[in-house]
Amino acid sequence: MNKFFNMIPGEDAWCILLYGDIGEYSDVTAAGIARELIEAESSGKRIDVRINSNGGDVYTGIAIFNALRNSKADIHIYVDGIAASMASVIALCGKPVEMSKYARLMLHSVSGGCYGNKTELRRCLEEVEALEDTLCRMYAPKLGIGEDEIRARYFDDTDHWLKADEALSLGFIDGIYDADPVPEDSTPEQVYRIFNNRLEQPLNDNQMNLEEVKKRPRFKDCASDADVFRVMDSLEAEAAKVPSLTEEVEELKKKNKAFEDKAREEDEAAKKKLLDDAQNDGRIDATTRPVYENLLNSDRENGEKALQSLKPKKRVTTDLRVDPGNESPWDRRMNEIKNKLNR
Known part of the structure; x- marks a missing residue:
């Protein structure tokens, strides 16, 4: 039997737990409810249906x-935690129906989906509208208002969440009962989990199954409940550091990327200078430059050695350079030849 959906015999009443999602392949099935309802009816006792769905x-x-x-x-019927969507309709069956002071009730439009041509899509829309008409008829007797008003108020494609006092004032429930406290700012999802967790595991005075906790590797050396809580305190302290550490890591990543980008730019500039110098002194030319560029990219050390091993080529422009106020090497050589011929 499903851990969220079972029947608990009692001295004065039998309890049916409607905890979990509703559906033929979900936690709560129609066949399961009907079977347990028949068995509970045979006892002749009151039946308490507790909802968290x-x-x-x-x-x-x-x-x-x-x-x-x-x-x-x-x-x-008792709404322990959440009675949302279809569960809010089922809750109407109680005579009476009560909510815990921390529970939530939710109504909204029917949702669904289909695939096909425009005719099939229209049929799907018609089916959704027909289901909403049915739900309006199911709500109406309890609320004491017309179906059109219910449709306009609650079937407007918006989720309508009601706390216990709101549900009572609007006629959805007949009373409010106390329960173990839930944090005031809890979201509906948190309320749902809190009540499911209370049902799912046996609770000790500390509202925790500490014997199960002690079986985990991190708690294997804990001899007492106090030891468990000390370890939990240290884990909470470590967890509290996570946001600041995450922020610090992201900042370091940004700085590291900036350094990497700068180093990459400097490396590219250095390689370009090596190639420019080699081309300027004649060691390489435009044709061979790509070869040495690829060598520098793939093996920087050997690429530099290869460039250094090349001999610069002497250029004519070097020999013909004339320093200000002096003869060029060419003119000087020509004058020497003329002087020898005139002797």
């Missing part, structure tokens, strides 16, 4: 609604 399949929910509504048993 985000909703689910509409058709499965309608089947559960009808099973509970048509039962001859005295059914009380």
Whole structure:
């Protein structure tokens, strides 16, 4: 039997837990509810249905609604955590229905999807609208208002979350009961998890199954509950450092990238200078430059050695250079030849 959905016999009442998603392949199924309802009815005792569900399949929910509504048993419904979407409809079956002071009720439009041509898409839309009409008829008797008003108020493609006092004032529930406290700023999802966790594991005085915790590697040396809590405190302290460490790592990554970009630019400039110098002194030319450039890129050390091993070529412009106020080497040589001939 599913750990979230079972029946608990009691002295005065039998309890059916409707915890989890609603659907034929989910935590709460119509067949499961009907089977347990029949078994509970045979006891002749009151039946308490406790809800903590985000909703689910509409058709499965309608089947559960009808099973509970048509039962001859005295059914009380308690919304422990969340009764959202289809679960809020099922909650109407209680005589009475009560919410814990920390619970949430939610109503919204029917959602669905389909694939096909425009005719098939229209049929899908018509089916969604027909289901909303059905849900309006199911809400109406409890709320005491017309179906059109319900449709306009709650089927407007918006999620309508109600706290216990709001649900009571609007007529969705008949009373509010106390429960173990839940943080005031808890989101609906957090409320859902809190109540599921309370059901899922046995609780000790510290509201935790510490014997299971001690089996984990990090807690293997913990001899007492106090040791467990000391380890948890250290873990919380470490976890608190994570945001600042993450921010520091990101900042270091940015600085490192800046250094890498600068080093890359300087390296490219150095390689360009090596090639420019080699080309200027005649060691390489425009044709051979790409060869040495590729060599520098693939093997910088051997590329530099290869360039250094090349001999510069003497250029005519070097021999013909004339320093200011002096003869060029060419003119000087010509004058020497003329002087020898005139002797």
